[in-house]
Amino acid sequence: MRAGNIGQLIALPILSQLFTSAVTADPLASWNTSVSKEAITRFVEAVTTQGGPEFVSPDERIAVFDNDGTLWAEQPVYFQFAFALDRVAALAPHHPDWEKSEPFRSILNGDIKTALATGEKGIVAIVAATHAGITTDQFASIADGWLGAAQHPRFNRPYAELVYQPMLELLAYLRANGFKTFIVSGGGVEFMRRFAGRVYGIPPEQVIGSSGGVRFEIGADGQPQLVKEPKVEFVDDGQGKPVGINRFIGRQPIFAFGNSDGDLEMLQYTAAGKGARFLGLIHHTDSDREWAYDRASHVGKLDKALDEATARGWTVIDMKTDWNTVFPLNAQDGQGEGK
Template sequence: MPQVHRMHWLLSLLLLVPLLSYAAGPLPSWNDSGSRRAIEQFVTAVTDQTSKDFVKPAARIAVFDNDGTLWSEQPLYFEVLFALDEVKRLAPQHPEWKTQQPFKAVLDGDQKALAASGMDGLMKIVAATHSGISTEEFMARTEKWLATAVHPKTQKPYTEMVFQPMLELLQYLRDNGFKTYIVSGGEVAFMRAFAEEVYGIPPEQVIGTTFDARFEDRNGKLSIQRLPKLQHNDDGPGKPVSIESIIGRRPILAFGNSDGDLQMLQWTTAGTGKRFAGIVHHTDARREWAYDRDSKVGRLDKALTAARDDGWTVVDMAREWQRIYPFEPLDNP
């Protein structure tokens, strides 16, 4: 190839690279679909100073549920799996658990008896594994579990079971002046143990279910001790309450995936000005799971109806996401 032609070819290639990068856009794992266009159009509208929908950066608040929205939640919520593992780990310190339900069911692997214990049984397990220690100790236990435990289906660490398209969305929003929050039914300290490293969301922007606590000074050793009493259930109507009390601003964008997020989505869209409500719809049985109205975990029924009635954006995972997890190659379903 003559030198002049080679230089012309290299120059053309260099000019093409940024164009290819631009074509991929800020959401490369999203197909060119209605959901992606709706997100990009919303962000453009609220960040363009010439737009009638312009929102000042201080008011660009975006809230996200965690379980099923930012990472997977099947076959059980990951925090529940943590609690079950903690029961087994702590069992030698609690010989009474061998005959006491629901702990006996956990130790015996009796799924039927565990299910029969219902929400009351689950709360006993959570209280036993989440309280009676300092916040620092609880977070250390959480971090140790996350560093060693793997998901039963993929054999990947739970912190890798996050949704790559949602990681891109979080970064895209922050690049455009948004402040991103987690508002989840998960326990707040459990999520704070990994949220900054995994999602880029700092502890002060993580809102969740909380236990009562007290300050203790034991011979100069200071700690916050976690008590076995629920202080606030950050699920359903509890989410708008915590948003109001902690953030103090109504979000302009909210994302969820289940009926537990319905009130948060309603609260967000009830404000004045341009608003965005999104739902992650689990439709991909091949790459993740497919479930909605009849699921016992992450049920999406009333919120799905509301989304269709009110024009919210429903993201079809199977159709709209080229990739689910960061460890997967790009896929065009």
């Protein structure tokens, strides 16, 4: 695998396509006219109208978004897991014992299903082997190289180009209306921070994710460094999401978007606040342009959250009918809060 250039890493059309949206006077140009789009714009107008009954001051306009399956694609496996699988292959020559031990044996044989069947223990072993024992700077360089070179198996495009154009527009639209946008995801926080600023316009301090142990030490060169350890400190999924929001943001969101049962508690926590609230779920229904999956999916399962959204009147985005565009078409650098 050839190393990518971080300057060319996230070649996305954020700037050009968002500029096009501005010119056409529709900040959500990739959204079809629908109940869903109207619900979003109606909410934003209500909470930003000075003197209105649902006005929310800018410091309280907190919007939180899941990442996998909400801001970018997540099939056939979570993209960070694809990164870990490639790291296993790259490190295998230094670990001959992996050929006889699971889950590494199955990964090296291309049997990902069996590797995943090892459950949480196996996944923790994979993450520990591929993410730990190196400095945070080394990890950042490795992640940058992978993001710049690796191609998605179906679309033959860099993984970071498989972000959702309608969601890029939504992030920009919210920020233009005084919202502060956060990622709240089960993915690794240090991995997501390598692309969130360039891709989404969300700076690293507004990225909340799962995290492993890190220790401080003085390196052989006499310089201070942080070394990643093979242990999990915080899992930002399910019940962990509202905990992470409280810990790292300190404000209850008024706007939340997810796509799976792992986002349910974040949506419930957001809904429980006083005043106007917007709760959104993306339903993956487009097998032609992306994928169609929900209750039975091994990735991004949407079951309980879909039932609750229906019962409580939350906004469910039907990808096939609500979006006229799924992925960006061209390659440009993005700009935003994190640029």
